[in-house]
Amino acid sequence: MSRVYNFSAGPSMLPESVLRTAQAELLEYGTSGQSVMEMSHRSAVYDAIIKETEASLRRVLSIPDNYKVGFIQGGASTQFAMVPMNLMTTGEADYLVTGQFSGKAAQEAGKFGKVNIVASSKDKNFTYIPDVDAVEYSRNASYIHICENNTIYGTRYTKLPQVAGVPLVADMSSCILSRPTDVSKYGLVYFGVQKNVAPAGMAVAILREDLMENARTDIARPAMLDYKTLIDAESMYNTPPCYTIYMMGLVLKWIENEVGGLAAMEARNNAKAKLLYDFLDASEFFTNPVNPADRSIMNVTFTSPSPELDKKFCAAAAEAGFVNLKGHRSVGGMRASIYNAMPAEGVEQLVAFMKEFEKANG
Ligand SMILES: *Cc1c(COP(=O)(O)O)cnc(C)c1O
Numbered sequence: 001m002s003r004v005y006n007f008s009a010g011p012s013m014l015p016e017s018v019l020r021t022a023q024a025e026l027l028e029y030g031t032s033g034q035s036v037m038e039m040s041h042r043s044a045v046y047d048a049i050i051k052e053t054e055a056s057l058r059r060v061l062s063i064p065d066n067y068k069v070g071f072i073q074g075g076a077s078t079q080f081a082m083v084p085m086n087l088m089t090t091g092e093a094d095y096l097v098t099g100q101f102s103g104k105a106a107q108e109a110g111k112f113g114k115v116n117i118v119a120s121s122k123d124k125n126f127t128y129i130p131d132v133d134a135v136e137y138s139r140n141a142s143y144i145h146i147c148e149n150n151t152i153y154g155t156r157y158t159k160l161p162q163v164a165g166v167p168l169v170a171d172m173s174s175c176i177l178s179r180p181t182d183v184s185k186y187g188l189v190y191f192g193v194q195k196n197v198a199p200a201g202m203a204v205a206i207l208r209e210d211l212m213e214n215a216r217t218d219i220a221r222p223a224m225l226d227y228k229t230l231i232d233a234e235s236m237y238n239t240p241p242c243y244t245i246y247m248m249g250l251v252l253k254w255i256e257n258e259v260g261g262l263a264a265m266e267a268r269n270n271a272k273a274k275l276l277y278d279f280l281d282a283s284e285f286f287t288n289p290v291n292p293a294d295r296s297i298m299n300v301t302f303t304s305p306s307p308e309l310d311k312k313f314c315a316a317a318a319e320a321g322f323v324n325l326k327g328h329r330s331v332g333g334m335r336a337s338i339y340n341a342m343p344a345e346g347v348e349q350l351v352a353f354m355k356e357f358e359k360a361n362g
Pocket of ligand 1: 010074075076077078101147149150151171172173174192193195
């Protein structure tokens, strides 16, 4: 067996030790006589799994007691609709558009009320994050929505919009658990799990309780799109994505017990990103287009001198065991997604490979 270094933006790498545990427990979980894939979600053994997954998430992220956690199907994209359907109590909300996903979130919200695009970085092809302190927020906004890490463009917020009385809602799909997060600064954090947390199949919502209790009342919501219905049922209103939740529990244990928590996780991630960015900054062949202060530590974009060389690079890299480096179809070039599970050696070896490629083609 030879495992590649997978730089996919998502679904993406999982820690090898997590996969090994899953493998060892595949046929029989504990002494249950069955696989987690087969067991009833109403069984005592599964109940312990889902409860422990939530408890681990609360420990790792230090989630305050006045926040609820929901495991919700439909990925982050369904959250784009659930957020306005539940939280747009005044009929309007502010959106900062810094890439494709925040654009989609704003578009979806427009179906349920008035969307104020209060800032956008489209003028420079989303290569920077607007100054959040210079934004004019709306007086009547129910919430302010951001996408904290822009998976496609390789940018991230280093400062958060904080307006008294207006909750911040953040799509953290591609940065959750990459560093410590002060949950109390947000009204709602949501993320699809397939980037940094688990195999695909669900999103997680971390929602301030008063926002859940005081959801908008002027529209009818399907039960499956109602935070309170799902969360009051402890994410078991219907059959949850049982195996994905189990895998998320294993990844959280890995962060807690093997990595040593989110501060250690961030140090690892910063070191990996620095290695790659330092190389890109020194290279006369590869370049990164992002404003240095706004660079993501999860998704690193870069180009070679021409689309032809980009293509040649991606093919040669894949041949050498570095896969999924092609940039998003809307941006071109390359993108290395270096999520939590990407080991430092993966980045070190990629940089060594890029150096050789530059020498041969520069
Ligand atoms: C991947 C991604 C999404 C889309 O997630 P789905 O679960 O596929 O709907 C949304 N936002 C961000 C920031 C992402 O990285």
